[in-house]
Amino acid sequence: MRAFYCDHFVLPLPPGHRFPMQKYGLLRDRVAAELPQVRLEEAQPASDGELALAHHPRYVSAVAQGWLTSQEQREIGFPWSPAMAERARRSVGATIAAARAALDDGVGANLAGGTHHAYADRGGGFCVFNDVAVAARLMQAEWHRRHRALLRVLVLDLDVHQGNGTAAIFADDPTVYTVSLHGQRNFPFRKERSDLDVELADGCTDEPYLDALDEALRAVWRHHENRPPGLVFYLAGADPHEGDRLGRLKVSAAGLAERDRRVFASMRERGVPVVVTMAGGYGHDIHQTVAIQLETLRIAQAVAVHPRSPAHPHVETAT
Template sequence: MQAYYSDQFVLPLPEGHRFPMAKYALLRERAGTDPGIRLLPAPAASDGELALAHEPRYVTAVAEGLLSAAEQREIGFPWSPRMAERARRSVGATIAAARAALEEGVAANLAGGTHHAYAGKGSGYCVFNDVAVAARLMQAEAHRRARRLLRVAVIDLDVHQGNGTAAIFKDDDTVFTLSLHGARNFPFRKEASDLDVELPDGCSDEAYLQALDRALEALWSRHGDRPPGLAFYLAGADPHENDRLGRLKLTAQGMAERDRRVLDACRQRGVPVALSMAGGYGHDLARMVEIQFRTLQLAQRSWAAWQASMGRDASRAPAA
């Protein structure tokens, strides 16, 4: 399975900043221990690609360091050339993962899931909305190649609502947005997804998985006998019981079962999956990395099942 990384672009954050920048390199190192995961550097998204989901003024402001102090505060990162480059690479990684998923069934971005970014602004540690850009680009490429409409599903299981994604696709019936999130968590002013499932503080495995099953069933029923042609899965680690910002109580076993149900449901319906790791703010960084590594392992197993269904040898990775 192909997985894209951009952790070489480390932001110069102030001491004590609560964003866990170190987790990305640790996750890449951990993923490198699995021979079934092929690690690749993320390409940078171009201005034209970013403009598929973002206002040109905002793209230019990020690229050229023209963000106001208020805009930087809302994002949560001070501007720097590395901040702008990392944001491009995070989007580029999801674009590359989406292309690979359409070819092979499953692929991953070891970061991404920047779902709080709107068309004209960033927010909540999200500069550009990687899923929104990649979804629109994949639709454009599908139309250019085969003159076909690519319907997309966004399955957002980060503990925080995907407000930016919901706003960008508000009037777009070709993209179905599903968000399963904490009712009392950030953002405190929610946007309307196509399907929002709000969960109470302290929600544990059984209740969460029941809610997930109902949400997935609603997703499939909305599409009738024509499932979407691509799913973006935001597999946030922040619903875990030890997350500093999550407020839910899923165990590691519950998190793995969540991932398994999403990946199995998509594979059974022939829906390719581009995975983004999204949020995770655990007290124990090593434990959080293990949760996200487990997500990658389950994605790799789903990828192997796709290869078998297509008559391919999953043990033979493609040449670089």
């Protein structure tokens, strides 16, 4: 399995900032030490043209050139700097590379990514650009150019926060099916409408969480019975964990590992390649967050679909 990183492009944050930027480097160190079968590769930056597949050109230019207003920076949660802009590009580039790897190998990973609060025209919630939206549209374009066929995409968002930016970007796009399993009372407080939203009560524990996931997966496959997806973007947030500062749920580390096994087994059974992004994780103990994310990657490389599966990938002839 190939996994892409950009943690050496560090976003400078003021003292006391609550975003755990150091978790990305810690995760890469543990992958290198404990998962030798995972090939680590540095991510290249997404271009303006690639970003414009999901974002307004004005917003892309504002991020690149430092034209973001004070209000826009507050909504994102990060102060602008050249390093902020470069890291945002690299994070998208990592998901693009992971998506190409998934289509070739059956699975690919971004050791960051899952920036699902970014809209077409603005960022929010620690998200500058929407890496999954950009990569999904680029994969569809590349697939159509090579094969003259439609690549349907499934976005399975299991971060504890609703993927509002992703839902808004794909609201009128029937080729991308968005699913969000999230805390009902958590950020964002004004939700968008995904194709399938599953809201969870505060304090949700392993059993009801996994039951909700199973029902969501059954609904996904009922919807895709005749036109299955050819690529899945899986946002494997660590923030449903009981030790997360922002999550408000009570899912154990074992419960999250079981979540990952069920997701990857479901995709493997149907021969669908998977792009894994780490999404959120804000544990009181950062090493606990990193351990959860490491286990996601361990399960991904063990369970993901084989690239020579006869069902891989699912496409439709373009008309």
